[in-house]
Each structure stands twice: as C-alpha cells, then as structure tokens.
Amino acid sequence: MTQDHVWNSILTTFEKTTLSFEQDMAVITIQPDTWLQVSRYLKENQAYQMDYLKYITAVDWRTEIELLVHLFSYRTGYECVVRMVLSHEKPEVMTCSSVWKAANWHEREMYDLFGISFVDHPNLTRLLLPQDWEGHPLRKDYQEATEVYGVSTTRNYLTKLPSIEN
Amino acid sequence: MYFETQYINDHQMELNMGPQHPSTHGVLRFIAITDGELIQRVTPDVGYLHRSIEKIGEKVTYHGFMPYTDRVDYVSAMTANHAYARAVEKLIQLEVPKRAHYLRMLADELCRMASHLIALGTYPMDVGAVTPFVHALREREKINDLLEELCGARLTYNYMRIGGVSFDIPAGFDQKVLKFLQEFDVFLQEFDALLSHNTIFVHRVANLCPISKEEAIDFGLVGPNLRASGFYYDIRKEKPYACYEELNFNVPIGRGFKGVIGDAYDRYEVRIQELKESASMVRQIMQAMPEGDCHGKAPKNIRPPKGFVYESVESSRGELGFFIASDGQPNAYRIKVRSGSFAAISMIEHIAKNIYLADLVALIASLDLVAPEIDR
Amino acid sequence: MPLQFFTDPTYRENFFLYFPQVIPSLVIDFIALFVLIAIFFSGMIAPIAGLSVYIERRLSAKMQSRIGCNRLGPEGILQILADGIKLITKEDFMPKGADPFLFKIAPFFVMVGAFVSFAVIPFSSLFVLADLHVGVVFLLALSSVVVIGIMLAGWSSNNKWSILGSLRSAAQIVSYEIPLGLALLIPVLITGSMNLQEIGAFQKGGVNHWLIFFAGPFTIVAFFVYFISAIAEVNRTPFDLPEAESELVSGFHTEYSGIRWGLFFIGEYTNMFLISCIAVTIFLGGYHKSIANIPFVWITVYFSFFLLLHVLTFIPGMCKKMISGDSFLDVMMKNEPKALSRTSKMLCALISLFISVFLHRYHDESALIQTLVFISKSYFLVLIIMWLRWSLPRYRIDQLMDLCWKNLIPLSFLCVCGTMIWMVIT
Numbered sequence: 001m002t003q004d005h006v007w008n009s010i011l012t013t014f015e016k017t018t019l020s021f022e023q024d025m026a027v028i029t030i031q032p033d034t035w036l037q038v039s040r041y042l043k044e045n046q047a048y049q050m051d052y053l054k055y056i057t058a059v060d061w062r063t064e065i066e067l068l069v070h071l072f073s074y075r076t077g078y079e080c081v082v083r084m085v086l087s088h089e090k091p092e093v094m095t096c097s098s099v100w101k102a103a104n105w106h107e108r109e110m111y112d113l114f115g116i117s118f119v120d121h122p123n124l125t126r127l128l129l130p131q132d133w134e135g136h137p138l139r140k141d142y143q144e145a146t147e148v149y150g151v152s153t154t155r156n157y158l159t160k161l162p163s164i165e166n
Numbered sequence: 167m168y169f170e171t172q173y174i175n176d177h178q179m180e181l182n183m184g185p186q187h188p189s190t191h192g193v194l195r196f197i198a199i200t201d202g203e204l205i206q207r208v209t210p211d212v213g214y215l216h217r218s219i220e221k222i223g224e225k226v227t228y229h230g231f232m233p234y235t236d237r238v239d240y241v242s243a244m245t246a247n248h249a250y251a252r253a254v255e256k257l258i259q260l261e262v263p264k265r266a267h268y269l270r271m272l273a274d275e276l277c278r279m280a281s282h283l284i285a286l287g288t289y290p291m292d293v294g295a296v297t298p299f300v301h302a303l304r305e306r307e308k309i310n311d312l313l314e315e316l317c318g319a320r321l322t323y324n325y326m327r328i329g330g331v332s333f334d335i336p337a338g339f340d341q342k343v344l345k346f347l348q349e350f351d352v353f354l355q356e357f358d359a360l361l362s363h364n365t366i367f368v369h370r371v372a373n374l375c376p377i378s379k380e381e382a383i384d385f386g387l388v389g390p391n392l393r394a395s396g397f398y399y400d401i402r403k404e405k406p407y408a409c410y411e412e413l414n415f416n417v418p419i420g421r422g423f424k425g426v427i428g429d430a431y432d433r434y435e436v437r438i439q440e441l442k443e444s445a446s447m448v449r450q451i452m453q454a455m456p457e458g459d460c461h462g463k464a465p466k467n468i469r470p471p472k473g474f475v476y477e478s479v480e481s482s483r484g485e486l487g488f489f490i491a492s493d494g495q496p497n498a499y500r501i502k503v504r505s506g507s508f509a510a511i512s513m514i515e516h517i518a519k520n521i522y523l524a525d526l527v528a529l530i531a532s533l534d535l536v537a538p539e540i541d542r
Numbered sequence: 543m544p545l546q547f548f549t550d551p552t553y554r555e556n557f558f559l560y561f562p563q564v565i566p567s568l569v570i571d572f573i574a575l576f577v578l579i580a581i582f583f584s585g586m587i588a589p590i591a592g593l594s595v596y597i598e599r600r601l602s603a604k605m606q607s608r609i610g611c612n613r614l615g616p617e618g619i620l621q622i623l624a625d626g627i628k629l630i631t632k633e634d635f636m637p638k639g640a641d642p643f644l645f646k647i648a649p650f651f652v653m654v655g656a657f658v659s660f661a662v663i664p665f666s667s668l669f670v671l672a673d674l675h676v677g678v679v680f681l682l683a684l685s686s687v688v689v690i691g692i693m694l695a696g697w698s699s700n701n702k703w704s705i706l707g708s709l710r711s712a713a714q715i716v717s718y719e720i721p722l723g724l725a726l727l728i729p730v731l732i733t734g735s736m737n738l739q740e741i742g743a744f745q746k747g748g749v750n751h752w753l754i755f756f757a758g759p760f761t762i763v764a765f766f767v768y769f770i771s772a773i774a775e776v777n778r779t780p781f782d783l784p785e786a787e788s789e790l791v792s793g794f795h796t797e798y799s800g801i802r803w804g805l806f807f808i809g810e811y812t813n814m815f816l817i818s819c820i821a822v823t824i825f826l827g828g829y830h831k832s833i834a835n836i837p838f839v840w841i842t843v844y845f846s847f848f849l850l851l852h853v854l855t856f857i858p859g860m861c862k863k864m865i866s867g868d869s870f871l872d873v874m875m876k877n878e879p880k881a882l883s884r885t886s887k888m889l890c891a892l893i894s895l896f897i898s899v900f901l902h903r904y905h906d907e908s909a910l911i912q913t914l915v916f917i918s919k920s921y922f923l924v925l926i927i928m929w930l931r932w933s934l935p936r937y938r939i940d941q942l943m944d945l946c947w948k949n950l951i952p953l954s955f956l957c958v959c960g961t962m963i964w965m966v967i968t
Binding site for chain 3: 290
Binding site for chain 1: 212213216218220221256381383384385386397399473474475476485487489491499500502504508509512516541542
C-alpha cells in the first residue's frame with residue numbers, strides 16, 4: 001500500500017523505524033533488538049493484523065546481512081516487508097516463532113544457509129544441509145570444503161591417459 | 167537421531183521412513199517415534215534434494231535462470247516459470263502482450279491439471295487402491311503430449327521467457343485440446359465413481375488430521391490445503407495476474423464433505439473440483455485467445471535497477487513466489503523461492519499426533535508434498 | 543496292509559514281532575503315496591497357482607487400461623516360466639543379524655499351510671486325497687500354521703518394518719479365524735458331518751439344494767462372511783496391510799528375495815485358490831451336477847479354446863522364424879500378436895456352449911468332468927478376489943480389527959443362530 005498513513009502507527013510506536021517503498025511494496029526498516037515487539041505489534045494490532053508470514057529471507061551485502069520478513073494480512077489486505085540490518089560477524093536476532101509458527105522452519109533455513117542465529121528458537125538445527133556440514137553456503141564469502149568424508153570436491157581429470165600397448 | 171535409529175525405551179521404537187520408500191513423495195525422510203502402531207512424534211528430515219538453486223541464481227543471468235525454475239517444482243513446472251518471469255518483468259518494468267498472458271494462463275492451467283492428476287493418483291495408491299493411479303497417469307500423458315506440441319518438452323518445459331512465451335500455438339492445437347477435454351470429462355466421472363464415495367477410502371481418509379483455519383494461516387499454509395480448511399483465498403481471484411480477471415471460474419473450498427472441515431478428504435475433494443474448474447478454464451482460454459505477439463521485447467542483457475521484488479503465482483500447491491534482489495549487475499544478487507510444500511511439511515510435526523503409521527502415509531499424500539519444492 | 547498294521551489290535555500287541563516283516567510294504571506304500579502327492583501338487587495345484595500369477599497380471603492390466611505381460615511366448619504365457627527361472631537363479635543372501643534357521647524355514651510354513659489343505663478337498667467323487675472325518679477342523683488348523691510362518695519371517699528378518707508387518711498379519715489372521723470358523727460351522731450344523739465329501743454330497747440335485755440357499759438369508763450372509771474372512775486370512779487387499787507395499791515395503795517378506803520370496807508368493811496364490819475351493823465345496827454345491835454349473839464350465843472351456851486358437855495362430859510365425867534360423871529365444875520372444883476375428887470368437891463361444899451342455903449330460907459318470915466343473919467354479923471366485931484387489935483401497939489395522947470383532951463376529955453368530963432356528967422351524 002503506497003499510502004504513508006497506513007504505516008504511521010508503527011513508525012511512531014517504535015523508534016528508529018523508517019519506511020520506504022520498493023515498487024509499491026512497503027519496506028519498514030527496524031532495529032533488530034525491537035523485532036520481537038514489532039512482530040507482536042504487527043500481528044495483534046487491529047490496524048494491521050498481519051497473520052500470514054510469507055517467508056523470511058536474507059541478503060548478504062558483504063559488510064552486513066539484511067534480514068527480510070515478508071508479512072501479509074488476510075483481513076486488512078496490507079502487505080509489508082520488515083527489514084533488519086544485522087552485523088556480518090555475529091548476525092543474531094530474536095526469533096519470532098512464538099508469534100507465527102511458520103517462522104520456525106524459515107528461521108532454521110536462514111540459520112542453515114546464512115548462519116543467522118535466532119535467540120530462543122526451539123530447535124535451531126540445520127534443515128536443508130546435513131547436520132555435520134561446515135559453513136553457511138549462501139554467504140558471499142563461502143568457500144567450499146575441499147573434501148567431504150574423504151571424497152574430493154574438485155574434479156581431478158587425468159592429464160594423460162594411460163597408453164595401451166598391444 | 168539422524169544417522170542411526172536409537173533405542174528409546176521399552177515401549178517406543180524409532181522407525182525411519184527413509185529417503186528410499188515407495189510412498190514418500192520425492193526424497194523425504196520421516197523419523198517416527200511409535201509404540202508399534204500409534205505415532206507419538208514424527209520429525210521430517212528434508213534436504214535430500216537440495217540442489218542449491220538459489221546459489222546458482224547468483225551465477226547465471228536473468229534469462230539463463232529460466233530452466234532452473236523448472237526444476238523447482240518439476241511436477242507443475244510452468245507455474246514456476248511463470249512466477250520467475252513475472253518477478254523479473256516487475257523488476258525491469260516490462261509489459262507483456264495480451265496473447266502471451268493468455269498462453270501463460272493456458273500453460274498454467276494445463277500444468278495445474280497435470281499436477282493434480284499426479285496428486286490424485288498417488289493419493290489412492292498410498293491408501294491402497296492402485297488402479298486410479300494408472301488412470302490418472304494416462305490422462306497426464308495426454309496433457310504431456312499437448313505440452314510437448316506446445317513447447318517441445320514433457321517435464322521441464324522452459325516455455326516462458328522474460329517478456330512472454332517462447333513459442334506460439336501450433337496449427338491444430340485447438341482441436342486436440344478440445345478432444346482431450348472431452349475425454350477428460352469422462353475420466354473424471356469414472357474417477358469420482360471409483361473412489362470418491364468408496365466406503366473404504368472414506369473410512370481411511372475422512373476425519374484424518376483436520377487442520378483448522380487458524381492453524382493453517384499461522385503455519386503459512388497455502389493453496390488447496392488452505393482452501394480445504396475452509397479459508398477462501400486464491401491469488402488468481404484476489405490479486406489477479408495475467409488476465410485471470412477475464413476468466414469465469416469458481417474456487418472450491420472445503421466444506422467437510424465427509425467429515426470435519428479441513429480433513430484429508432476435503433483436501434482430496436478440493437483437488438478434484440479444481441480439476442473440473444481448470445478444465446473449464448482451458449476451454450474458455452482456447453475460445454477467447456486474442457491475436458497478437460506471443461513475445462514482448464525484452465532486453466538481451468538485463469541490468470535491472472537496484473532493489474528487490476517479490477512476485478507470486480497460484481501454483482498447484484499454493485503460492486509459489488520468487489524474491490529477487492538485484493544490485494544492478496546482469497546476475498541476480500539473491501533469488502529466493504517460496505513454495506507451498508515447505509509450509510505444509512513444517513506442519514506435519516504439529517498435526518501428526520496419535521495417528522497410525524498408515525495414516526501418516528495418507529496424510530503426506532493428502533498434503534501433496536513434492537520434495538523439490540521443499541529442498542530447492 | 544500297512545494301515546491295518548497300525549490299527550488292528552492283534553498286530554498292535556505284537557508290534558515288534560511283526561514290524562520287521564511289514565517294513566518293505568510300508569516303505570513301498572509310503573513312496574507310492576509321496577509320488578502320488580507330488581504328482582497331484584506339482585501337476586494340478588502348482589500350475590493353477592502359476593496360471594493365477596499370469597492371469598492376475600493380464601487382468602489387472604485390463605482394468606488399468608494397459609496391456610500387461612505379452613512378450614514372452616505367445617501372449618506372454620511363458621512369463622511364469624521365466625519368472626520361476628529368475629527367482630531360482632537369484633543370489634541367496636540373508637540380512638545381517640537375521641536368524642538363519644528361522645529365516646530359512648519360515649516360507650515353508652506358509653507354503654505347507656496352503657498346500658496341505660488341498661488334501662481334504664474333494665475334486666470329484668473318486669478323488670479326495672484324504673477323506674478325513676474332521677475335514678473342516680483340519681482346514682482351520684492349517685490356517686493357523688500359516689501364522690507361525692509369518693511371525694517367523696518377520697522376526698528373523700532383523701528389520702523393524704518386517705516385525706510390524708508380521709505382528710499385524712498374525713493379529714489379523716488369528717482374529718479372522720473366528721468368523722471363518724463360525725461361517726464354516728453352519729454347513730456342519732446343516733449336514734451333521736465335518737467330512738467335506740459328505741457336505742458336498744448333501745448338495746446333490748441342483749441349485750436349489752446348494753447350501754447357500756438352504757436357510758434363506760442366513761446362509762447367504764454366512765457365505766459372504768466366510769468369503770470376506772477368507773480374503774483376510776490370505777492377506778489379500780483390502781486386507782493386505784501386512785504386505786502393504788506403499789507403507790511397509792512388503793512387510794514381513796521385505797528381506798526375502800529369490801526363491802524364498804517365490805515360495806511366499808506361490809503360497810499366497812495357492813491360498814487364494816484354496817479358499818475358493820472351500821467356498822465352492824461348502825456353499826456352492828461342490829462338483830455335483832446342476833444347471834447352474836453350465837455358465838462356469840462354458841467360460842472355462844471358452845477361454846481354453848480361445849487360448850488354444852490364439853496360440854495356434856502364433857505357430858506359423860514361429861515356424862517361419864525357426865526355419866530362417868533365429869535363435870530359440872528369439873523365436874519364443876519376438877512375436878507379432880494377431881487378434882482373432884469376431885467370427886472366430888463367436889464360433890469359439892458357440893462351440894464351447896455346446897461342449898459345456900454336452901458335458902453336463904454326462905456329468906455324473908465322469909470324474910474328469912466333475913473335476914473340471916469344480917475347478918472352473920473355484921477359479922471364478924479367484925477372479926473375483928483378484929478383481930477386488932485391484933479396485934479397492936486397503937483397510938487400516940484398527941479398522942480391520944473393528945470390522946472383524948464388531949461387525950463380522952456378531953454377524954456370524956447371528957447367522958448360526960438363524961440357521962439353527964430355520965432348521966428347527968422347517
């Protein structure tokens with residue numbers, strides 16, 4: 001919704017939140033330590049009633065990691081993306097799985113692929129990758145391990161084929 | 167717990183419905199703690215089909231990522247193509263001609279039918295009746311033949327392009343589609359007669375793991391699963407894209423046909439009714455197809471402005487959306503795929519309590535999970 | 543002579559005196575008996591089981607709008623032979639941790655339970671392998687032997703899925719023996735004897751003498767109770783949860799491969815034929831002469847004729863290939879099927895109709911015709927069981943148990959009481 005007044009309530013309730021628009025999608029940038037309160041506010045406030053968490057994703061801008069949470073409300077029809085900027089060395093934010101149960105697996109996926117740890121998450125383990133994987137692949141500075149269980153991950157082509165002597 | 171089943175105590179055993187199993191839809195793994203028959207807890211273990219499509223998206227160009235989107239959900243691949251094309255078109259603000267929209271709708275609906283046929287075929291097969299599976303696949307073969315005429319491939323179509331579709335309808339396609347639809351009506355009547363009121367099937371499936379509206383919305387469930395819980399939301403009606411507002415169709419919702427609202431039978435019945443609606447939609451599309459170009463003008467090197475976009479379509483499993491973040495380079499900076507099966511499988515741990523092992527199989531089949539969507 | 547030796551009191555008192563003299567004739571008699579039994583089983587029962595495999599594949603294919611196996615041999619009848627050879631030549635391995643002795647003997651229990659029961663079934667007035675006074679009880683006892691086999695198979699496989707399957711199956715078989723026994727009790731009540739020949743003889747004289755129509759609705763319902771319980775006894779869909787392929791990857795015979803699995807497989811088809819034979823003997827008139835037999839004989843003769851004619855149409859092609867020097871395998875396998883024209887099909891049908899009516903006239907004089915009638919009637923029931931398998935979903939274990947204990951057992955009690963009252967009143 002490109003109307004500014006819709007988001008006035010949340011902009012005034014929480015400090016240091018800003019609003020911008022990406023091609024008619026409202027983007028609310030908040031401070032990471034207010035995330036739990038913001039999520040509760042967005043879900044329970046009568047003006048918003050954001051009951052549908054579409055996805056949680058992250059983008060790794062090399063100096064920081066930005067966490068994006070896309071919310072939608074079936075009742076009011078409002079849609080917004082909540083944006084948090086986390087530090088690159090230790091990305092950490094409060095979990096919102098107590099507010100939306102859908103967040104549980106999305107946050108696990110973010111932990112798995114980006115290394116963002118969610119405080120108080122009930123089961124923060126790897127989801128898509130095996131439990132003993134090292135590294136967080138979707139980061140831009142991810143280096144693949146050279147060997148997995150003794151099998152090399154690079155292809156070693158033979159430079160010279162063995163000769164056949166008849 | 168993840169590599170070897172462990173001893174828990176004398177009453178419970180840990181049973182592994184492993185990645186190789188005749189009934190898991192795709193490569194999924196479920197670790198069930200049972201007391202022999204009743205399941206106390208089931209944990210899904212996903213990731214066997216993780217192909218890092220999102221990471222690959224950062225390496226290839228926007229045009230070049232289109233074949234990868236097929237593999238996100240290979241059962242109904244056109245919808246994934248459509249979602250990605252729409253996302254990029256929104257990013258670069260590209261107009262698509264009307265005929266291309268209609269062709270995209272045609273491909274979408276045919277793929278929806280194909281995907282529901284697989285869902286409705288494997289569902290009775292997991293419950294025990296093998297014959298409907300073969301009949302459903304026979305119809306899907308006909309759809310595959312039609313789509314092969316359209317775009318040259320049977321499974322991974324790569325039909326849509328940024329700005330339109332790749333090929334136009336060949337000559338004689340209309341008659342083939344109409345002939346298929348006539349045979350399809352007959353098939354659907356047979357299928358209904360064989361299965362929908364069969365006492366054994368209804369006993370197995372009705373009242374199985376009902377999902378209430380509130381739970382479904384909280385878990386982010388979408389698509390036929392959400393509609394079967396009685397909640398009316400369809401992206402094609404609420405936020406119409408690609409000329410869906412010009413078509414005349416109903417959206418079926420679950421009404422507790424043979425049991426509680428939101429049980430497994432509702433999910434089955436909603437899919438059958440969606441098949442009927444899709445068939446009528448295909449008829450309407452073929453009749454109302456406008457003239458024009460099938461492909462808009464898209465730049466060869468796409469360098470979108472900085473920013474991000476999210477676009478979704480109503481795929482057969484719900485909302486399939488693509489999130490693309492760009493920083494002005496010809497490759498995307500970050501692509502994320504949001505699929506409906508991801509939410510569905512995250513619900514299983516919550517709703518599968520005190521059911522039988524046989525019920526777990528029926529539940530997985532009723533939610534219509536496909537592993538590639540979950541793992542990407 | 544040998545039987546007298548064991549029963550006559552004079553001989554029994556001086557057992558050790560007479561025993562050495564009797565040994566040769568005993569041995570010869572036993573050998574003869576074994577040979578007879580071997581010929582009977584391998585020549586009559588096992589081929590019927592093998593044919594059932596082929597017919598099930600073609601029938602299921604027909605129901606699923608596909609063709610089925612038609613490659614090996616004319617119209618695919620050599621498929622059974624090929625399957626048998628493949629199973630016998632497969633690698634024989636056992637899962638790690640499996641109990642070897644139990645693992646090896648488990649299939650035999652299942653087979654024995656199925657095959658030995660054929661000893662008491664009267665195929666014709668002359669031919670019963672063992673005319674026991676207690677035929678019905680013998681049959682019930684042998685179905686319990688099958689339970690032991692299944693439990694051993696599940697336990698010795700060292701596999702959680704197998705154990706689940708075998709326990710389910712044991713519970714199912716043991717529960718369904720109750721309505722089975724009660725339904726089998728009704729003919730015993732009516733005829734006053736447990737001897738299967740006598741139960742069959744009671745039904746002499748035509749359709750109206752068949753036991754299924756004896757006590758009005760009670761025996762009809764009893765027939766269906768028997769049929770359903772028997773299908774549950776042999777683990778066929780809709781009761782095939784123990785071997786539910788989509789859940790338990792074959793349940794109790796997951797770890798069996800090669801001929802061991804083949805024995806389970808043959809045991810299942812033999813069991814299917816067995817329960818149909820029992821149903822026919824006890825409820826549907828056995829081998830005795832009746833007009834209602836004509837359709838069954840007609841169908842059997844028609845299909846045999848049809849198959850014969852169809853096979854004959856292949857022979858010119860096969861001869862041509864043999865002459866032109868193709869290998870034996872090519873001759874057998876690469877066939878172009880030729881459909882028979884409609885006139886030849888109608889002709890087949892008419893000829894078989896005349897033959898079946900003709901056979902009906904000479905029914906009472908020929909044991910061969912009686913056997914043919916018996917087998918065709920029971921095979922019809924086998925086809926119905928196959929039809930059920932491919933059209934119905936399967937029951938869950940608790941629904942299965944509910945069906946047995948809450949529906950079939952009260953129903954069978956009702957039938958028994960109803961039959962008794964009917965017998966008293968009329």
